Amino acid sequence: MSEHLQYNKAESKDVEYLLQVLSKVHKVDAKLKEEFEKHLLRLRIKKDQVLFNENEVCEYIYFIVKGALMGCTTHNKRKITTYISVENDFVSSISGLHGSGYSQEYVVAVEDTDLLAIHNNELNRLFTYHFGLNYIFRAILEKYYKDAQQRAHIIRVGNAKERYLYFAKTNPGYLDRLPLNLVASLLNVKASTLLSIKRSFLGLTDRRKELEEWGQKLEVHIHKNQSFRHKDIRLQSLAKEIGLSSHKLSIVLNSYFQNSFIDYINHYRVNWIKESIRNPDIIQNFTLEALAYSAGFSSRSAFYNAFKKRVGMSPLEYSKKLNQ
Structure with missing residues (x-):
């Protein structure tokens, strides 16, 4: 094994932590717990330190408590x-799993890394006597091979953008945490290409965040001031009220709400009328047309068309249905 690796007996908290992880796959019995308490080791390696080299036997299987490694x-x-x-x-x-042969890869720390380890001789002995451990490691290997197959597939057939999206989805947060050149090597793309894609997506994220902020501000303003009830409301006047340019408000309506200005305003007008119709005190004292004008509609036909488009029936049909 690589020189200068200092193995120490794992503490009880280390054993408990690992057993919690394993127990999510299969129950760990008391005897197996005793074995881990007896044979589990702990070590810490510094960034850029090699855990094991190519063409040597890897004597342990490791569990990462904190940090990152790359093969x-x-x-x-x-x-x-x-x-x-x-x-x-x-x-x-991978090539010399369980100490069965010489490793064709080497593993090095990307960050300062805390590890738990158990010697392959002990692990192989435990496999013989503990069915639960076999079940656990079968599940772990299945997950590893599924992930490896998916990664190999996207690298073979996906373009650089698709590879970026795959890594961002399956490893959330790692693109900011890990060196870009390592991720680029893993995805088999140039580091400059990956950086360009990353910047473009960061730009999209910032724009989405800005749209969301302005969309929420618009909603608060509409609810508070009931601007939709103003018959003379226009895109320009509403934009001025909330401190946006007309162009930007149009983008917010089209991209965030997927609505035109008039459909967005009529949505609020129709909902206001529906609430009014549900109130017996209001509907007994006002006609539907009076409610429509109060809601901001400038004509009976505009009111009926907008209501039917939103509700799927005329205002009169809706009112009668509520009274049944």
């Missing part, structure tokens, strides 16, 4: 990142 191989003197693992991931040699 690498070399081809034509070029380093290729084959996987990146972070907290709550298990790591060992």
Whole structure:
């Protein structure tokens, strides 16, 4: 194994933490717990420190408590990142799993990393006597192979943008945490290409956030001031009320609410009328046309058309249905 790795006996809290993770897959019995308390080790490696090298036997299987590791191989003197693992991931040699042969990859710390470890001799012995542990590691391996298959597929057939989206979805937060060149190597794209894609998506995220903020501000203003009831309301006047340019308000309406200005205003007018119709004191003292003018409609036909478009029936039909 790589030199200068300091293994110490794991503390009880380390054992408990690992058992909690394993118990989510299958119950861990008392005897297996005793075995982990006896044989589980802990070590810490610094950023850029090698955990194990190519062409050596990996004697342990590791569990990442905190930090990040990457698996690498070399081809034509070029380093290729084959996987990146972070907290709550298990790591060992893929080609020499359970110490069965020499490793074709090496693993190095991307960050200062805290690990738990158990020797493969002990693990193989436990597999013999504890069905639960076999079940747990079968589930872990199934997840690993599914993730590896999905990653291999997207790298083969996906373009750079699709690979970026795949990594961002399956590894939330890692794009800001991990060195860009490592992620680029994993996804088999140029670092400059990945950076360009990342910046474009950050721009989209900022724009979506801005649209949401202005959309919420518009909603608060409409509810508070009932601007929709003003017959002479226009896009320009509403934009001025909330401190936006007409162009930006139009973008908010079209992109955030997926509505034209008039449909957005009529939505509020129709809802106000529906609430009024439900109130017996109001509907007994006002005609539907009077409510429509009070809501901001300037004509009977505009009111009936907007109401039927929103509700699927005429105002009179809606009123009669409520009274049945």
